[in-house]
Amino acid sequence: MATIWKKKFVNSKGKNESRYVARIRRKGHKPQSKTFKRKGDADKWARDIESEMDKGIFVSREAAEGTTLAEAIERYIDEYIKIRLKHSKRETDRANAIKDRDIGRLFLARIRGKEIASFIKEREAEGVVGNTIRLDLALLSKLFEVARRDWGMESLVNPTKLAHKPKTGQNRTRRLEDGEEEKLLEHASDKFKPIIRFALETAMRRAEIAGLDWTGVDLKNSSLYLAETKNFEERTIPLSPTAIDILKRLPRQIQGSVFELSADQITGHMRRAVKSAEIVDLRFHDLRHEAISRLFENTDLDTMEIKMISGHKSMQMLARYSHLRANKLAERLAGAKR
Known part of the structure; x- marks a missing residue:
């Protein structure tokens, strides 16, 4: 049986208050106790705990109730x-x-x-x-x-x-306009230029580029290996001839960072180049969106193949690019081959 008693005390403001303390002692279980403002709450808690003990499904709440x-x-x-x-x-x-x-x-x-x-x-x-x-x-x-x-x-x-989660915001659709790629490269530092070009060739994320190590680069097989990505999954990325050329022009080491800039430094270089080139509202992540858009527009790779390159977690996440293939689908309906 549970024991419930009233406990009186003086609060921090000097006023008298009372609480109800419920305690349960059962053979085979550690003693359980909890304090409540209302006796009805203490009674209900005691009934629930004793019922769980009777059914053999009781799990102590002590740690959860004592940890903020x-x-x-x-x-x-x-x-x-x-x-x-x-x-x-x-x-x-x-x-x-x-x-x-x-x-x-x-x-x-x-x-x-x-x-x-x-x-x-x-x-x-x-x-x-x-x-x-x-x-x-x-x-x-x-x-x-x-x-x-x-x-x-x-x-x-x-x-x-149990919570109703807020709606996600609309995905950015900012792409490079005519002449912006050239202006960005013109105003970028020598150390940042190859990163811009590499991002547009590989669709890699900022953190992936910053974390790229020479040990993961395989020029012989035209690929690079990422041990961990945003999705906490490893990924092997095929490299285009242009991407390979960018890497070959860099000072090569046996190991160490490929581009020698941290993620935050990449952001800093991007902001300075955009400001100097007087380009409006362009972020480094927009280069990834541009790269994926070009894969849909300029290649015959199917969506699954592009997913392997981009590292998206699901096919649904690439659905917003499908409109870029509308003209090619129309051509195939007219009899054109892939």
Whole structure:
């Protein structure tokens, strides 16, 4: 049987308050106790716990009820992000930003769909775009799954699965206009020029280019190997003759960085070149969009082959490029061969 008693105390403002403490002692289980504002809540908690014990399905909530989200995030950073993610800084920064918010002070067992919904509204009120909020939720979802699976908090429910997630923003469709490629190369530094050309030939992401090592380059077989990508999957990329020529013109080493610029340095070089060339609203990632568009427009590679080059996770993510093949499809309907 559960024992429930009223506990009186003086709060920090000097006022008298009371709480109801529920305690359960059962043979074969550690004693369980919890404090509530209302007696009805204490009664319900005790009934639920005793029912689970009777059915043999009880899982202790002690760890989840005694660990705040902020504390869990610190552990998640140390035991998961820093160890399992190769490029961990961005995810660490995201985790720390969430840790410092109001939701970080809540105990894990206290966080439900309602609290996640409040977090989403708070972020939206700050003007944060849907894609960024979804990345925050993905981090929280992974944390709860790790806590359930690896930290012995099986009683936890992943609250992000219950929340209505914000819509993703519309994908950028910025492409290079006539003369912009030439202007960009003209105003780029000598160290940055080959990176621009290489990005347009390979459709590689900024982080992939920055992390490219000579040990992964195979000029003999016209390919390069990426041990880890944005999708946390390895990928082998076939190289065009132009891409091979770009690599051959670089100072070759047995190992070490191919382009010798970090991801942030690539962004810095891009901003300076765009500003100097007086080009409006062009980002480095737009070069990837341009490269993939050219693969659809200028080659007979099918969508699956382009997916292998671009490293997209699904065919659906390439669907927005399908309109670039409309004229070729019309030609085939008229009898033209691939």
